[in-house]
Amino acid sequence: MMRTISSEEITKNIKEMCIEACHFLTKDMDAALKQAQTSEQSPIGKKILGQLQENLTVAGEEMIPICQDTGMAVVFLEIGQEVHVEGASIEDAVNEGVRQGYSEGFLRKSVVGDPILRENTKDNTPAVIHYSLVPGDRMKITVAPKGFGSENMSRIFMLKPADGLEGVKNAILTAVRDAGPNACPPMVVGVGIGGTFEKSAILAKQALTREIGSVSPLPHIQELEAEMLRKVNCLGIGPGGLGGTTTALAVHINTYPTHIAGLPVAVNICCHVNRHAVREL
Amino acid sequence: MDKQIYTPITSEVTAQLHAGDYVYLSGRLYVARDAAHKRLTEALERGEELPIDLKDATIYYMGPSPAREGRPIGSAGPTTASRMDKYAPRLMDLGQKAMIGKGKRTPEVIDAIVRNQGVYFAAIGGAGALLSKCIKKSKLICYGDLGAEALLEIEVENLPVIVVVDREGNNLYETALEAYRS
Numbered sequence A: 001m002m003r004t005i006s007s008e009e010i011t012k013n014i015k016e017m018c019i020e021a022c023h024f025l026t027k028d029m030d031a032a033l034k035q036a037q038t039s040e041q042s043p044i045g046k047k048i049l050g051q052l053q054e055n056l057t058v059a060g061e062e063m064i065p066i067c068q069d070t071g072m073a074v075v076f077l078e079i080g081q082e083v084h085v086e087g088a089s090i091e092d093a094v095n096e097g098v099r100q101g102y103s104e105g106f107l108r109k110s111v112v113g114d115p116i117l118r119e120n121t122k123d124n125t126p127a128v129i130h131y132s133l134v135p136g137d138r139m140k141i142t143v144a145p146k147g148f149g150s151e152n153m154s155r156i157f158m159l160k161p162a163d164g165l166e167g168v169k170n171a172i173l174t175a176v177r178d179a180g181p182n183a184c185p186p187m188v189v190g191v192g193i194g195g196t197f198e199k200s201a202i203l204a205k206q207a208l209t210r211e212i213g214s215v216s217p218l219p220h221i222q223e224l225e226a227e228m229l230r231k232v233n234c235l236g237i238g239p240g241g242l243g244g245t246t247t248a249l250a251v252h253i254n255t256y257p258t259h260i261a262g263l264p265v266a267v268n269i270c271c272h273v274n275r276h277a278v279r280e281l
Numbered sequence B: 001m002d003k004q005i006y007t008p009i010t011s012e013v014t015a016q017l018h019a020g021d022y023v024y025l026s027g028r029l030y031v032a033r034d035a036a037h038k039r040l041t042e043a044l045e046r047g048e049e050l051p052i053d054l055k056d057a058t059i060y061y062m063g064p065s066p067a068r069e070g071r072p073i074g075s076a077g078p079t080t081a082s083r084m085d086k087y088a089p090r091l092m093d094l095g096q097k098a099m100i101g102k103g104k105r106t107p108e109v110i111d112a113i114v115r116n117q118g119v120y121f122a123a124i125g126g127a128g129a130l131l132s133k134c135i136k137k138s139k140l141i142c143y144g145d146l147g148a149e150a151l152l153e154i155e156v157e158n159l160p161v162i163v164v165v166d167r168e169g170n171n172l173y174e175t176a177l178e179a180y181r182s
Helices: A007-023 A027-039 A043-062 A090-104 A161-183 A197-208 A219-232 B034-045 B088-093 B107-115 B128-132 B144-149 B172-180
Strands: A003-006 A072-080 A083-086 A128-134 A139-146 A155-159 A187-195 A248-258 A263-270 A277-280 B002-006 B022-031 B058-060 B098-101 B119-122 B135-142 B151-165
Touching (some): A007 A072, A007 A083, A007 A090, A007 A277, A027 A043, A027 A248, A043 B128, A155 A161, A155 A197, A161 A187, A161 A219, A161 A263, A187 A219, A197 A248, A219 A248, B022 B098, B034 B088, B034 B144, B088 B107, B107 B119, B107 B151, B151 B172
Parallel strands (some): A072 A128, A187 A248, B002 B022, B022 B058, B058 B098, B098 B119
Antiparallel strands (some): A072 A139, A139 A277, A155 A263, A187 A263, B022 B151
């Protein structure tokens, strides 16, 4: 049996989720930042982590966005095969939600309509939408506004099979080291390994939306996540890039089968304002 | 060491600043980012007079979120400074003394800091709500059509910043890592 969801309901939820994500971090991010404040070894790093806590308080209490870069809206839609959407097209419904959220929520309009001509669209549309079809009659929506300080420091490495696990580790460390203070550490590092060029990038982006502290279901990847978090935190970059032991709060790695000739590794870096809101309709 | 300083940031002020100093900055400064820097540079190319006075000026690399009613500004943290690296040396040579942003700079910018007795401060990236509380007034100077990228003049009180590159060319981003690298 098909279940009907109206496009207005999608729009309304996307609007609310844009506003929510830009003012409140999820509980897991909040907890990870608090934990970092206790474990950080550098005095200046501790001070900065304290200010990030104050920042979150001010943002929530006074409804001032956590960061002025309220991002480009990345939206993941997992649509049940038995869902029928009534009204506007899904794409229009999502973009209308972004339009309303960014205007009513006093969020910054940071999108230009053409990457070369660069005229601001003035309503932060369009969103970047990733669709997937799943079994069932529900629609899961994840809204992840992505700031570009850290997006600009993200990388894709088209490694070869002979580069192996060592190559993967080097790629991750290289991306984080090069990002340094530019990516507003402490960061969350999303890694996609496998697939094709574009698949690895989407895996990396999805890895950023995982709950902080969640681990890969694959034992060898789980081990790699723990090792990379340790190694990243030995780089010395620290909060604000001013030296310290908290460079990343988490390294999340998602994988996919790949070609006999390839080993794509995408590293998508997010700042400490790792925003997302999740709802199920 | 914590210090209180006021704009205009002159050579006398930068002489007292060292990489690693934690500074509370008060006074008037300009706000500009990518598109405004491009326009300023294009105006110079055309031989036009600039809409701002660069002598001993401080530019905060920032593009705020919209202000709610009754507030001077929205969220207002620093943006990545390296995107202004292409433009900064020329503006420094014309009198600008200080830059506030976050992230690494090119050797060309560091040379321009040393040559002009300037300074590069970092503000805390991603703390836009907290930093906005230090901004008491905001005024549009020009390029209003750029929206979040317009050129503003703001008045700040005790804006917390850290000296990253001082006029001797010392670079905190390079030295600070050493202590915690393992």
